[in-house]
Amino acid sequence: MTSPILDFLRRLHAELTDLRDGEVATYIPELGRADPEWFGICVVTAGGHVYEIGQTDIEFTIQSISKPFVYGLALEDNGREDVLAKVGVEPSGDAFNSISLEPGTGRPLNPMINAGAIATASLVPGETALSRQRRLLHGFSSFAGRPLAIDETVYNSESETGHRNRAIGHMLRNFGILTEAPDPTVELYFQQCSISVTCRDLGVMAATLANRGVNPLTAKQAVRGEYVADMLSVMNSCGMYDWAGEWIYKVGMPAKSGVSGGILAVLPGQLGIGVFSPRLDSHGNSVRGIKVCEALSQRLDLHMFNRRGSRQGAIRLHFTGAKVNSRRVRSSTEAATLQRHGHRIQVVQLQGNMTFATTEAVAHLVAERHDDLDYLVLDFKHVLSINDTAARLVYELATQLQAEGRHVLFTRSDRVPLLARVFRHKLGTDFEERFISFEEEDPALEWCEERVLAARGAPIPDQKPPRLVDIDLLRGLTGEELDIFGDHLERQQFAEHDLIIQVGEEAGELFILFEGRVSVFVGSENVQRRRLATFSPGMVFGEMSMIDRSPRSATIQADSPVVCRVLTREAFDRLGVEHPSIKIKLLENLSQALSRKLRKANLELSVFD
Ligand code: GLN
Numbered sequence: 001m002t003s004p005i006l007d008f009l010r011r012l013h014a015e016l017t018d019l020r021d022g023e024v025a026t027y028i029p030e031l032g033r034a035d036p037e038w039f040g041i042c043v044v045t046a047g048g049h050v051y052e053i054g055q056t057d058i059e060f061t062i063q064s065i066s067k068p069f070v071y072g073l074a075l076e077d078n079g080r081e082d083v084l085a086k087v088g089v090e091p092s093g094d095a096f097n098s099i100s101l102e103p104g105t106g107r108p109l110n111p112m113i114n115a116g117a118i119a120t121a122s123l124v125p126g127e128t129a130l131s132r133q134r135r136l137l138h139g140f141s142s143f144a145g146r147p148l149a150i151d152e153t154v155y156n157s158e159s160e161t162g163h164r165n166r167a168i169g170h171m172l173r174n175f176g177i178l179t180e181a182p183d184p185t186v187e188l189y190f191q192q193c194s195i196s197v198t199c200r201d202l203g204v205m206a207a208t209l210a211n212r213g214v215n216p217l218t219a220k221q222a223v224r225g226e227y228v229a230d231m232l233s234v235m236n237s238c239g240m241y242d243w244a245g246e247w248i249y250k251v252g253m254p255a256k257s258g259v260s261g262g263i264l265a266v267l268p269g270q271l272g273i274g275v276f277s278p279r280l281d282s283h284g285n286s287v288r289g290i291k292v293c294e295a296l297s298q299r300l301d302l303h304m305f306n307r308r309g310s311r312q313g314a315i316r317l318h319f320t321g322a323k324v325n326s327r328r329v330r331s332s333t334e335a336a337t338l339q340r341h342g343h344r345i346q347v348v349q350l351q352g353n354m355t356f357a358t359t360e361a362v363a364h365l366v367a368e369r370h371d372d373l374d375y376l377v378l379d380f381k382h383v384l385s386i387n388d389t390a391a392r393l394v395y396e397l398a399t400q401l402q403a404e405g406r407h408v409l410f411t412r413s414d415r416v417p418l419l420a421r422v423f424r425h426k427l428g429t430d431f432e433e434r435f436i437s438f439e440e441e442d443p444a445l446e447w448c449e450e451r452v453l454a455a456r457g458a459p460i461p462d463q464k465p466p467r468l469v470d471i472d473l474l475r476g477l478t479g480e481e482l483d484i485f486g487d488h489l490e491r492q493q494f495a496e497h498d499l500i501i502q503v504g505e506e507a508g509e510l511f512i513l514f515e516g517r518v519s520v521f522v523g524s525e526n527v528q529r530r531r532l533a534t535f536s537p538g539m540v541f542g543e544m545s546m547i548d549r550s551p552r553s554a555t556i557q558a559d560s561p562v563v564c565r566v567l568t569r570e571a572f573d574r575l576g577v578e579h580p581s582i583k584i585k586l587l588e589n590l591s592q593a594l595s596r597k598l599r600k601a602n603l604e605l606s607v608f609d
Pocket residue numbers: 062063064065096097114158165190193257258259260284
């Protein structure tokens with residue numbers, strides 16, 4: 001595969017391979033067996049694209065990179081308050097294994113130094129050592145998107161030599177931060193550090209954090225979204241130990257390093273980075289790992305404080321019912337009414353991630369159009385997500401409008417379940433009545449149009465069969481001509497769901513709808529069928545093939561029991577011979593109707609341009 005992104009990583013990898021500064025950690029004897037030349041880089045986007053180069057498949061122990069993840073699990077299992085009671089969130093500026101606790105409370109300063117990580121490990125629930133270990137592995141595996149295991153050799157090696165961490169455990173017990181014998185918790189801590197991962201795993205785990213806790217490869221939630229900011233915050237301030245300030249200044253991404261030589265960095269909302277190279281600097285951070293992250297940040301402009309922010313608001317498209325109409329085909333009088341009063345229907349197509357910053361634009365638009373608005377249709381079809389603030393903003397907007405007697409309709413709100421939840425929560429039993437939702441924009445628009453038309457005194461359609469004289473196609477015909485024309489028609493009847501016209505068929509007739517409703521569809525049964533238009537009595541369909549004599553271009557189906565009067569082609573031709581003036585008037589009306597349709601289509605196109 002060729003990719004400019006992969007090429008870039010390949011060059012970076014080659015550039016930094018010559019960097020041989022630093023030492024492989026040996027204080028855990030087993031770690032000393034790592035090959036100092038190992039070097040892998042993996043970048044995973046929040047959308048789930050993986051770019052990897054070098055030794056991205058070699059397994060190594062995760063070590064301290066486990067700390068933010070156990071912190072996330074502890075938050076999920078205990079809640080924020082209980083976790084904060086045991087561990088602070090203040091950077092210590094000390095080395096990872098420093099023996100420092102908050103004066104007075106004895107609370108470790110933060111969960112990224114060993115004291116804080118051991119206190120955090122004590123919060124992992126489980127009756128037995130094995131069940132707690134399972135909880136850990138299950139949590140980590142969701143982040144990596146594959147089953148992870150503990151490297152028993154490294155675990156034993158650390159357990160045999162981890163006297164300093166045991167001392168920290170006992171100190172925590174002394175201050176009442178650990179409430180039971182410290183040893184099992186310290187062992188669990190050693191186990192979490194000994195979970196085997198690859199550089200690729202680190203990239204995926206980082207991307208899961210970038211994607212607010214949802215693993216972009218498996219689409220599974222690894223940790224509740226609300227705790228991701230907690231995890232990233234402590235990584236940001238404390239993740240690189242006594243080098244955290246310098247790191248955030250230069251690289252600008254929350255990150256965590258481990259003594260095996262891994263670094264995991266996260267650009268929230270965008271991507272995750274995993275790097276692996278075992279040689280460490282004096283702070284215990286991978287030398288090449290740091291260089292890779294610095295270079296990625298600078299060359300790809302990833303520093304999180306160097307953002308312009310997306311100025312693209314949540315509004316994709318805004319139009320009124322005067323310019324775009326539902327697919328319900330209207331008589332010329334109805335169409336004229338809609339053109340005059342349709343601006344009272346405002347349709348707003350929303351898009352992207354709806355947050356306060358993007359949704360503000362919707363509130364602004366509604367305020368601006370306020371005087372002109374009786375109906376607001378909010379279409380969520382193109383929305384990716386909505387947060388609580390934005391959902392509440394939409395709620396406030398809707399209730400204000402409703403209090404003034406205006407209508408708010410939602411379409412495709414199934415894309416943002418949170419929205420209905422907020423409304424339901426606030427409205428209680430009023431929900432059904434006040435949360436008017438449609439599966440698509442088209443019927444919502446039709447709903448509004450019907451009301452605008454009714455308010456302007458348009459006759460309610462579907463009630464009685466039209467008289468020939470009221471039919472647009474027959475405008476200008478004299479009474480006598482109408483009688484003659486009527487004699488040329490044949491009555492045809494269809495049941496609900498009958499196919500009246502099928503795409504591809506030879507065309508033999510033109511239909512005047514007298515009773516019931518029909519809809520025009522394009523697309524076959526298997527491909528998605530899409531409604532193009534709905535006709536009500538008095539309208540004519542099937543006329544195009546009468547004019548150009550080509551096969552049917554769409555399918556027409558009866559929405560209800562239907563009665564039509566049909567003009568066959570022979571009858572049409574006969575009319576031309578016997579009563580040319582009638583045929584001329586018909587053709588005139590047909591061409592007027594066609595040019596009206598074309599104008600309408602052009603107007604709609606201009607909206608979408
Ligand atoms: N298990 C290691 C320790 O506590 C983890 C340290 C690290 O990666 N910085 O010593």
